[in-house]
Amino acid sequence: MLFNLSKEHITAGKGFNRWLVPPAALAVHLSIGMAYGFSVFWKPLGTALTGPDGAPLAACAAGATTFADKLAGTGEALFATDCNWTQFDLGWMYTLFFVLLGCSAALWGGWLERAGPRKAGLVATLCWCGGLLISALGVYHHQLWMMWLGSGVIGGIGLGLGYISPVSTLIKWFPDRRGMATGMAIMGFGGGAMIGSPLATKLMSIFATPSAPGVWQTFVVLAIVYTIFMTCGSLGYRIPAANWKPEGWTPPDQQHKRMVVNKHVHLKNAHKTPQFWLLWLILCMNVSAAIGIIGAAAPMLQETFGGKLIGQPDLSFADIKADETLTVAAAAVGAGFVGLISVFNIFGRIGWATSSDKLGRRNTYFIFFVLGALMYITATYAANHHQLALFLVAFCVIASMYGGGFATIPAYLADLFGTQFVGAIHGRLLTAWSTAGIVGPVIVNYMHDVRLEAKTPFADIYAPIFLTLAALLGIGFIANLLVRPVASKYFMTDAELAAEQSLGKAKEVNTKVVKLAADGKPSPAWLVGLAWLVVLIPITYGICMTVQKAWALFA
Structure with a gap:
């Protein structure tokens, strides 16, 4: 067996x-x-x-600077x-x-x-x-x-x-x-x-x-x-x-929980519904708004707060870069920040997803988008006023909702489309993650490099980036606002469901x-x-x- x-x-x-x-x-x-x-x-x-001398060999295509040269x-x-x-x-x-x-x-x-x-x-x-x-x-x-x-x-x-x-x-x-x-x-x-x-x-x-x-x-x-x-x-x-x-559980009454269905949408019809594409946009915006900035967490913290991280608030990040000892010390603090974000990312997945069973998936995503935007605005204030503790709190909350978004979306899909094909529908929806994995880092890295080339002080680089990411969350908020129950025409009949469940099963099996x-x-x-x-x-x-x-x- x-x-x-x-x-x-x-x-x-x-x-x-x-x-x-x-x-x-x-x-x-x-x-x-x-x-x-x-x-x-x-x-x-x-x-x-x-x-032969034990020193590392030169890098392939060393000295390339433009993206085309790098490719x-x-x-x-x-x-x-x-x-x-x-x-x-x-x-x-x-x-x-x-x-x-x-x-x-x-x-x-x-x-x-x-x-x-x-x-x-x-x-x-x-x-x-x-x-x-x-x-x-x-x-x-x-x-x-x-x-x-x-x-x-x-x-x-x-x-x-x-x-x-x-x-x-x-x-x-x-x-x-x-x-x-x-x-x-x-x-x-x-x-x-x-x-x-x-x-x-x-x-x-x-x-x-x-x-x-x-x-x-x-x-x-x-x-x-x-x-x-x-x-x-x-x-x-x-x-x-x-x-x-x-045992002892009864499905929710659809008259009172219209966003939780007891029927099932076939995989071939899921992408024909507006709900699928709204959830695709919801996931894409939630991930795009966080994945780029989380990927750059360590350098972001060091550039924004410079010497404050190592007890020398008068030093800028440029001063730290010029001293190898200070660079190592700041990098250690940056690694700690990455670790802290990881912890909140992980526990946000179980915490927010579990909370969504009581709050409802739609309400949970409303919290993600509203609270997330507020946290980015808070991070902008904290960066401008060098408030390290407030900055850390903002990004810990953002990291928790980044993880929570991944963990809540399968349940959101099951509520709207039923459970028969939820794994396959979830698989198709994950193309939003692939898209966000490009969109988020491109926005963050492009805006960072442009401002760096414009000689913007390190401490001031990220504030406009945070506000741009908050705007992405605003798009997700609107998409979530538009989500409604799936139209009845997309659900399988009882006969179609029974045929699907028995597909490929031999009688003796x-x-x-x-x-x-x-x-x-x-x-x-x-x-x-x-x-x-x-x-x-x-x-x-x-x-x-x-x-x-x-x-x-x-x-």
Whole structure:
């Protein structure tokens, strides 16, 4: 039963404890969430090749300044073995991660709904961990194209399938707590780097030699560890029997909760509704308004507050840059800020998503957009008046709502479109994330560089950027205001739903499933406890490591 991957054979019996599914989802999401932490490899890989004197070789296309020159240099670096890669070269992996995540989720979301979460989770394991092994080979042979192909493309496909594989499953198991259920899983994706980054740093320090940084060995170890976690998590996925509901729970009365439906929209019709595109815009604006600024969190803090970060308020960031010792001290504080943001990003996912079960998804997003805009205005004031504590508070709140937006959107979709195809619809909606991953950083980086070239003082660079991002949240507010219940013409009839649920099921398989659902044995309590312990231990480790870094802000 455990290794049968078909959707029909993973239907749980009566006694199955639904609380076994969230730790399975967390095991997968904590593994693929390391995509957020890949920047820990940039500096080691940037000095991987050394000369006879032990000094790093020159960077590929060194000295290139324009974007076109950088692109040309990256093309040369794809096959070069006699020069070091630049951060620009390596950073394309990060872009590929999230572009491929959205595209693969959109392309194969329908297949996931038909094949079931277990099969999709194992394919995600093969892609993500196999991509790491290909990247390890690329590092060993110093071939950038293998890095891009391995982790960027193949791994990116694994990210997409791994990200959406538990969504519809959890929503079906927790119709009474949709937000909390998806928040628990998607919290893992935000927390993956919190665990993986310090682990990777430790592994590189173990494998490093005077002539090599130990990156390829680290990739191999991570691939093995993640294969174990993701395989166990994927095999732990189970789906409820048709029409299952928690004991004592009744679906909400649609007359009183018009934004929560008990019917289902087919995948082929979802994109024909205005609600789909409004939610697409809502997610895109929420992510665009935060992803660029969060990606630049450390330099933003250092440029804005300069010497105030290290107890020398009279020094500007330009003064700090001129002194290597001060630069290192300021960078440590910047890293602490990144750690603090990570903590709020993670707990915002479970906190806001759980709150949405009571507040409603639409009201929760209203809070995101109104409070988010106020926080950006607050950050502008704090930057102009050098109020560090207020600045930190503003961005901690923004980070929590950034994570909360990801975790709340699947439940919003389930409320409007039903649960039958919510995983696939969510997959298509994630193209908004891919778009935002380009829009947000482009806005932030372009406005930053333009103002820097205009000789704007470092402390004054970000205020107009914050106000621009607040305007993006205003667009999201309007889109959320326009969301209404889906028109009845888009919902499947009972006959269409029954046909869809039985699609591809053989008669003898259905008989076995019905017998299993009736005769299932209760899940032992020790198994539930063990499953949660396995995922809570690494989460606790990651939180401790992150808090240690964040303490630099208060030391």
